[in-house]
Amino acid sequence: MKAIAVTPGTPNSVHLNELPKPSVDDIADGRGVLVRVLKVGVDATDREINDALYGNAPEGYDFLVIGHESFGIVEEVGDAVTHVKPGDYVSCTVRRPGGSIYDVIGHNDMTSEEVYYERGINLRHGYLTEFFVDDLEYIVRIPESVKHLGVLAEPASVVAKAVEQVYEAQRRLLVWEPKTAFVLGSGQIGLLATLALRLKGVEVYTLARSAAEGNIKAEIAEGYTGHYVSTAETSIDDLVAKVGRPDIIFESTGSSWIAFDAMRHLGLNGAMVWTSITGGDNEATIPADKINLEWVLGNKLMLGSVNGNFRHFRQGIADLLQGEMTYPGVTEKILTHPIDGLDNYQQMMDLLVEAMALKVYVNVAEG
Numbered sequence: 001m002k003a004i005a006v007t008p009g010t011p012n013s014v015h016l017n018e019l020p021k022p023s024v025d026d027i028a029d030g031r032g033v034l035v036r037v038l039k040v041g042v043d044a045t046d047r048e049i050n051d052a053l054y055g056n057a058p059e060g061y062d063f064l065v066i067g068h069e070s071f072g073i074v075e076e077v078g079d080a081v082t083h084v085k086p087g088d089y090v091s092c093t094v095r096r097p098g099g100s101i102y103d104v105i106g107h108n109d110m111t112s113e114e115v116y117y118e119r120g121i122n123l124r125h126g127y128l129t130e131f132f133v134d135d136l137e138y139i140v141r142i143p144e145s146v147k148h149l150g151v152l153a154e155p156a157s158v159v160a161k162a163v164e165q166v167y168e169a170q171r172r173l174l175v176w177e178p179k180t181a182f183v184l185g186s187g188q189i190g191l192l193a194t195l196a197l198r199l200k201g202v203e204v205y206t207l208a209r210s211a212a213e214g215n216i217k218a219e220i221a222e223g224y225t226g227h228y229v230s231t232a233e234t235s236i237d238d239l240v241a242k243v244g245r246p247d248i249i250f251e252s253t254g255s256s257w258i259a260f261d262a263m264r265h266l267g268l269n270g271a272m273v274w275t276s277i278t279g280g281d282n283e284a285t286i287p288a289d290k291i292n293l294e295w296v297l298g299n300k301l302m303l304g305s306v307n308g309n310f311r312h313f314r315q316g317i318a319d320l321l322q323g324e325m326t327y328p329g330v331t332e333k334i335l336t337h338p339i340d341g342l343d344n345y346q347q348m349m350d351l352l353v354e355a356m357a358l359k360v361y362v363n364v365a366e367g
Contacts, residue, residue: 003129004345004362005063011052014349016342017063019125022133030079033139035090039151040127041069041361043188044254045277047352049121053279056123067128068094068120068307071142071150073367081136089142091153091317092127092134094118094307106137109161109309118307128342130364140313149320149331151361152192154307156316158275159192161308163200164315166248166271169301173269178202178247182236184262185253186210186217186228188334188359189275192316193250194226195323195331202248205229205239216333216358223330224323240265252276257284263291268298273305334359 001021007013024032046066049055057064070092074084084090096117097103102110108117120126142150170176179202183193186208194206204226211230212218218228229239245267251259256278264287266272294300308316323331336358339348344362351357 001130002342003065003125004067004342004348005065006050006055007062008049008055008057008064009052012050013052014050014066014345016345017065019065019129021131024076024078024133026133027078027135031081031136032078032133033074033081033084033090033136034076034131034133035070035072035092035139036075036131036367037070037072037127037129037364038367039071039361039363040067041151041154041359042067042128042348042352043069043155043360044352045121047349048277048279050349051279055121058123058125061125064120065125065127065129066120067126067362068118069151069154069361070127070132071153072132075131078136083136084139084141089144089147089150091140091142091150091313092119092132093138093140093157093310093313094121094154095309096124096138107309109307109312128362130342137310140310140317142317143321146317146320146324149324152188152320152331152334152359153313153317155188156192156320157308157313158189158305158316159196160315160319161312162250162273162275162305163193163196164312165303165305166273169303170271176269180243180246180267181205181248181250182207182239182246182262182265183250183252184258185251185276186221187252187254189252190250191217191220191224191334192319193252194221195224195327196319197248197250198224198226199319199322199326203227205243205246207231207236207239216336216356220330220333223333224327236262236265246270249273250275254278256282260284260286263295263302266298266300269300270298271301271303273303275305335361337361338363
């Protein structure tokens with residue numbers, strides 16, 4: 001079967017490769033779920049892997065199949081599988097366990113080991129192929145009513161985990177009722193974070209460089225009843241002067257400099273979460289003494305959050321479902337750039353550098 005792959009360590013090596021079709025019996029003890037791939041989302045992670053900034057091939061291979069945002073339909077299940085059946089729409093988690101205590105208890109997204117295993121990213125093949133098989137533990141059912149949003153299940157899970165982690169960590173304050181959030185970046189993660197925080201009743205300002213007029217990202221943020229702010233027109237300092245410092249900063253820009261600089265703006269007792277993955281060696285100058293003083297005196301918190309586990313996928317899908325009921329038709333606007341077929345891998349990769357290509361995804365099969 002066809003598969004879109006890269007040669008890790010070799011820049012711009014994206015190509016079409018082949019894998020044998022998997023079998024439900026590849027997974028022991030009747031726990032296998034065979035999935036026919038319908039759509040796969042791609043993002044900056046896939047672009048950076050193709051740029052050879054990170055990513056490694058699975059053992060025994062000299063290539064890595066990319067694509068970690070899966071959506072498909074169940075073809076066959078093993079005898080031990082009860083939560084999905086043939087014909088169900090599903091997504092699949094990304095992180096796979098190592099040997100730490102967190103991996104053992106099913107929280108492999110919180111592994112304490114340096115080596116990590118992620119489908120389509122590091123040491124495990126991804127989903128940009130025609131079929132995949134995996135253990136029932138990692139297969140998440142998607143209701144048919146939101147199957148048109150199914151390819152967003154993985155990014156929605158990233159947001160669900162990050163938001164959960166913020167609220168969980170802020171239990172340290174005993175009472176914490178955030179009123180305002182700044183979401184930095186208006187890509188798929190930033191917009192889905194806008195949705196998730198609006199569903200919690202938080203006033204959200206979604207910040208990005210592009211002007212609002214004629215901008216689909218601004219249209220979506222405001223469709224969620226958030227506020228889109230173009231930093232080319234209104235600086236963060238000016239926004240703070242107008243609305244005050246936020247209780248939450250959700251960083252999703254892909255810029256390490258912005259991630260550090262934004263620390264200046266967090267409110268007292270606030271929490272900042274980083275979700276960007278920044279491959280590279282950029283350096284930044286920040287007002288370290290001022291930030292250190294304000295963060296200590298202000299009891300501020302910063303945390304990083306990587307992709308989620310089964311539970312976060314379920315919460316992300318629940319957010320998509322609630323979002324569709326609360327803001328009908330808005331989330332679908334994220335799906336801006338479909339690519340038809342695995343053969344068009346170069347077009348897929350080319351679109352990942354286009355500024356207005358909000359969500360690139362590959363239509364692998366009908367279903």
